Amino acid sequence: MTGPLLSVRGLNAFYGETQVLQGLDFEVADGGVTALLGANGAGKTSTLRALSGMIRATGDIFFSGLSICGRATEEVARLGIAHVPEGRGTFSRMTVDENLQLGAMTRGDRAGIAADMERLYGFFPKLGQRRRQQAGTLSGGEQQMLAIARALMLRPRLMLLDEPSFGLAPMIIAEVFDILRKLNAEDGMSMLLVEQNATAALELADQAYLLETGNLVMGGAARDIGRDENVRRAYLGY
Amino acid sequence: MKHQSASDVPAAVMPDGLTSKRRRLLLSAAAIAIAVILPFVAKNFLIFQLTLAMVYAIAILGLNLLTGFNGQFSLGHSAFFGIGAYTAAILMDQGGVAYYWTLPAAGIACMISGFLFGLPALRLEGIYLALATFSLAVAMPQLLKSSPLEPWTGGVQGITIIKPDAPFGLPLNPDQWLFLFTLAVLIALFCGAANLINSRTGRAIMAIRDNPIAARSMGIDIALYKSLTFGVSALYTGIAGALGAIVIQFVAPDSFTFVLSIGLFVGLVIGGVGSIAGTLFGGMFVLFVPNIAEAVSKGLAGAVYGVILILVIYLMPSGAAGLVRLIGSKIARRTR
């Protein structure tokens, strides 16, 4: 496999007239995990939204050699990019089961979908126990699992994860990241992870970039970023 | 252009403080000056129409306070307009009360009924509140026509009242005098609304619209403010109704149907939701556009009106106020 799965050059993004991202360059290797770190308001969520065509963006975004900048959100999803949004994006009025079915909306293979659902219920036993429950009544951690499971129903080649640790207790965060690690190690799932929780993110990722008010100020191997003095002081707390 | 409060402007675009305020005061003064001269240069019928446009503007301002600033949807304001109108008519016709006293009376009557209606409405939101208020609008003409109330309301026939003359023997005909009288009331009410919006109470009212949970956690008594806003909103529209009755010299149940409510709502949106100055444009739209539509085609008046509405919304999705803001920010950027 030559070249990265996702290659981004000179990405600018805008909310109306306001520019929030200035010329970002980063990539996600095939089978790799890239982390985008930064404080609140740095532009991490905006980056994922730009990739998914949810906000206006200019620049080069190549997914497996295909240019996707400017494409509609649903088309980006149909290309195999599953975006787990900020706030989980749960279909709160629907059951857990229905949420998973919705994840597979673009697929036609009924047998495959059913098999995947069973597999995911095995992977996420807590969800399996709550199949018919209204998704909006699940706890934060359970909704995060549901969001990941729903994304997996797409059989994506790339997962975009927006702050999967948000609002979760440390034990649950560990659980979630454990699952992500397994997905990457065993299934070779490529991920672009956006996180405020730098410790957890750097443990999972192989590549990491640091975002500050819309600019990429640092990038490289996750291990090296984690050892950097300034990063340690500002984001890792020691 | 009367005082447009700073909170009309969306958060992202805030003009620099002093010069924009001076600009607005200048514009307001100029507008008032033109308005005062108007009755002396225009024909009587046009003066009558412009007076009515101002009446509608006040009514729309009332609706704006509730829907635009407090986020409570109302399709029932024709009811308050009607209550105000009938209060004025009954007081003048059967009570011999002077016309200027009917305004505060109508205001109080509506404030109370608005507050009372606001109480059960507290539990309703969005589409449910719209339906409830719409029921109120539908109920009003039926109530006005109903037999128990007939001795007061005159039933289907309605009540006719006499147009007042200019006071102190001023050399003005009744139409000119009513125009100036209405203008004075309008200015007073607009200033009142602007002051309300800019005060702490105003901010609380808007906070409830934007994020009721956050508002409550900041200690704002939602129930109280929402009901009070209903009352004040009804007060404004009620005063407008009283003025309307005096200007038209006639009240009848079928003048206050839900069609009026919808007209006020349309005027609100066209003028610009959450804009005090926009209500003037809304008032004129409500008065003149149906006439224009009928002039274009008698048989298809409704269709022409509908098409005009759609085109206006396409061109000004945030109403006239939104358009002015857009042009203003484009000019501001050019001159930077």
Added chain:
Amino acid sequence: MELFLHQVLAGLATGGIYACMALAIVMIYQAIDSLNFAQGEMAMFSTFIAWQLMQWGLPYWVAFFATIVISFAAGVAIDRIVFRPLRNASLFSHIVVFIALFAILNSLAGFIWDFSIKSFPSPFGTQSLFGSGLMSTHDAGMIFVTLIVLVLLFVFFRYTRVGLAMRATASNPESARLVGIRVGWMVALGWGMAAAIGAVAGMLIAPVVFLEPNMMLSILLYGFAAAVVGGLNSPLGAVVGGFAVGVIENLAGTFIPYVGRELKLTIALTLIVAVLTLKPSGLFGRAIVNRV
């Protein structure tokens, strides 16, 4: 007691009308998360089209189904043409456009077919049901068709993929996009379906209230009330609500002394508002639990 029963049944008969209309309203609500104030006028216009087709010689059932297809297409067209430019506009702007649509359709119908009352045939006949004098065969037929539409809708939303996609789009359009649902087409489909159901409602109602441009006005209002009382996300609720509203209206008119007849509409609506005060999401509406 006999009068009471009689009025209840008469109420169920008129309730069938409101139930049918309420179904169309719930349908559009599912699609666009808002009430379409022009729903009644669209139904009225569809009924006129059916009438015109029959005037041109088409047999009833051909005209019936042709009208449904035409209405479906028109619904999709209205969404794609009129509402597309408004995608990012506020709810207020949308409502004004609904109002505009109302005015246009009403005026156009009056212009093309004038305001005189026309009769519209019923496929069920208008004799008394089983000779009982309580309900006509048409009323019974109307209730029957309404229930069929209800069942079809239920099956559609619960058991088909498209139905699920539509529900998702109404519930959370952004997430719907993220799973690859073409939201624009879901909304258009919803419009088409609502228009088609409205056409059925109009064609069933016209034999009773007679065909003229203003026929749907109060029915639309009762339909809204029924849909809201039933719970806006529940087609079953819409039907139950419709029957409930019909019965309430009839009982109020008969039994509340003296003013009952004059204030039928008012009383019905007041009772509905009372129901909402007690149960804000309607009788069958699922209270949506949102964790803060």
